[in-house]
Amino acid sequence: MDTTIVDIGESNAYKLAAARALMAAFADRERSAWPDIERAAEEVEECAEGANLCIGAYDGRTMLGWAGLRRMYETTWELHPLAVDPRRQGKGIGSLLLRELEARAARRGIIGIMLGTDDEEYGTSLSAVDLDGGNVFREAERIRNLKRHPYEFYLKNGYAIVGVVPNANGRRKPDIWMWKDLTNVGR
Numbered sequence: 024m025d026t027t028i029v030d031i032g033e034s035n036a037y038k039l040a041a042a043r044a045l046m047a048a049f050a051d052r053e054r055s056a057w058p059d060i061e062r063a064a065e066e067v068e069e070c071a072e073g074a075n076l077c078i079g080a081y082d083g084r085t086m087l088g089w090a091g092l093r094r095m096y097e098t099t100w101e102l103h104p105l106a107v108d109p110r111r112q113g114k115g116i117g118s119l120l121l122r123e124l125e126a127r128a129a130r131r132g133i134i135g136i137m138l139g140t141d142d143e144e145y146g147t148s149l150s151a152v153d154l155d156g157g158n159v160f161r162e163a164e165r166i167r168n169l170k171r172h173p174y175e176f177y178l179k180n181g182y183a184i185v186g187v188v189p190n191a192n193g194r195r196k197p198d199i200w201m202w203k204d205l206t207n208v209g210r
């Protein structure tokens with residue numbers, strides 16, 4: 024079946040399929056923010072409301088993955104969440120969703136996208152040291168991936184590390200802030 028990009032807010036079937044994909048995508052985490060279908064459904068509702076962008080890659084039966092963009096600053100919006108069904112990961116769906124979201128955002132006059140990608144499970148070299156105001160930029164510059172942390176996926180899609188919040192989720196559990204300039208993104 025062909026994969027099409029859909030607006031999740033358009034149908035309850037899309038919303039339910041998106042909630043399932045979200046739960047599944049984070050099920051391997053020690054502490055998932057979406058451990059059950061109710062919490063995942065709340066996230067989908069939040070994503071699909073108001074002026075937010077909320078799109079999915081749908082094959083007619085399954086939501087292969089989906090992504091949302093919400094206002095953070097006037098012209099720079101926040102990517103949250105991005106989830107690809109574990110059985111469909113590594114096939115370009117995450118990148119496809121980013122490209123589509125970026126194009127739609129650019130058409131609306133949004134000029135940048137921010138996102139935070141937590142390192143809660145010691146997945147990068149940033150969680151191997153005590154970060155503080157004196158070393159955070161140096162460590163960010165020489166970041167290494169230890170456990171297939173998704174920051175590398177974002178780097179491959181043109182996002183840059185623009186900051187790190189040390190101890191965001193507990194000691195040595197930083198949040199990595201990434202940003203992309205949409206100036207040259209095709210509309």
Ligand SMILES: CC(C)(COP(=O)(O)OP(=O)(O)OC[C@H]1O[C@@H](n2cnc3c(N)ncnc32)[C@H](O)[C@@H]1OP(=O)(O)O)[C@@H](O)C(=O)NCCC(=O)NCCS
Pocket residue numbers: 048049105106107108111112113114115116117118119139140141168171172173174175176179
């Ligand atoms: C991270 C995620 C969105 C990536 O989507 P995807 O469809 O699997 O990724 P793609 O197939 O588009 O990958 C594009 C490139 O990024 C790389 N990549 C993807 N995920 C990666 C990871 N976790 N670590 C390192 N590289 C990764 C791919 O190998 C590919 O590289 P290549 O172009 O050199 O072949 C997806 O794996 C996912 O939903 N993971 C679980 C939830 C999650 O972590 N979401 C992000 C939270 S911030």
